[in-house]
Amino acid sequence: MVTSNKKPQEELDLEVMMNFVDQCRGRKIHTRNIEISTYEYDEKHIVVEGILKDDLLIPVYASDKEKQPYSPHHMIIQLLIECPSLVIENINVEMPTIPYDWCIETADSLDPIKGLKIEPGFTSKVKKILREGKRCIHLTTLMFAIVPTVMQGYWTYSARKPSSTDIPPEINDHYLIDTCWVWRKDGPRVKMLDSSKA
Numbered sequence: 035m036v037t038s039n040k041k042p043q044e045e046l047d048l049e050v051m052m053n054f055v056d057q058c059r060g061r062k063i064h065t066r067n068i069e070i071s072t073y074e075y076d077e078k079h080i081v082v083e084g085i086l087k088d089d090l091l092i093p094v095y096a097s098d099k100e101k102q103p104y105s106p107h108h109m110i111i112q113l114l115i116e117c118p119s120l121v122i123e124n125i126n127v128e129m130p131t132i133p134y135d136w137c138i139e140t141a142d143s144l145d146p147i148k149g150l151k152i153e154p155g156f157t158s159k160v161k162k163i164l165r166e167g168k169r170c171i172h173l174t175t176l177m178f179a180i181v182p183t184v185m186q187g188y189w190t191y192s193a194r195k196p197s198s199t200d201i202p203p204e205i206n207d208h209y210l211i212d213t214c215w216v217w218r219k220d221g222p223r224v225k226m227l228d229s230s231k232a
Contacts, residue, residue, distance in 0.1 A: 065089045068179050072187025075114065079123070080191050083112045084180040086172055087131075106133045107172050111144065111180060117188060120152040127173065140170035144177060152184050185210075 066088050073081045088107040093100050108131035114124040125148055127141045146163045150156065157178060164174055210217045217223055 061092070063090070063092045065091065068176060070180055070183045072183070072190060074191060074194075078117060080115050080117060080187055081112055082115060082180055082184050082187050083110065084176045084183075085110050086176040086179075088172075105131050107131060109170075109172055109176060111173065111176050113180065113184070115152070115184060115188070117191060120184065120188065122148055122150055122152065124148060137170060140168050140173060143167060143169050143173060147177075152181060156181060 066086065068084065068086050070082065070084045073083065075081045086107060086109045087105055089103070089105050090101075091103050093102050095101070108129070110126075110128040110130070112126040112128075113122050114126075115121065116123050125144050127144060129138055129141055132138060143164065146167065147160060150159060160177065160181075211224055212219050215221070
């Protein structure tokens with residue numbers, strides 16, 4: 035009996051797909067890091083802070099001049115959010131590093147979002163608001179990264195103290211059910227919630 039040590043083509047394809055970075059012959063040249071943190075502010079508010087930072091890791095040429103590795107974008111958005119309504123009461127934008135002096139003119143571009151509630155449809159509303167005024171693609175990218183994280187921060191804030199439910203009902207009904215495979219309406223995770231209510 036002859037046995038083959040050859041792997042099926044699907045396994046080989048998967049190995050190749052999963053190792054692009056390992057197969058790179060060159061060096062890492064750029065990183066973009068987005069860090070999002072949630073802070074207790076007081077008994078009725080949280081602050082969600084997002085930080086975006088681009089780092090160019092190799093010398094680059096701009097206007098025929100060589101520039102050494104540097105960070106062209108370093109931007110910070112802080113949202114003061116009322117709990118449990120999830121209304122954005124205030125926004126603070128900081129731009130420690132920007133590529134052009136004109137970029138600072140967009141620092142107030144998120145002001146029209148003040149007063150909005152983070153709920154289904156929020157992203158569409160924000161896209162429409164930002165289409166109508168001055169905007170910065172990096173602030174917009176950071177804002178859209180922050181929004182889904184608010185739920186995790188709010189849940190953590192709510193879970194600081196003992197409660198009869200492990201997830202506040204307002205999060206279940208409006209933000210979790212049918213948002214992903216695990217939280218599908220007819221799935222086992224939602225059924226666990228339903229049985230705990232009975």
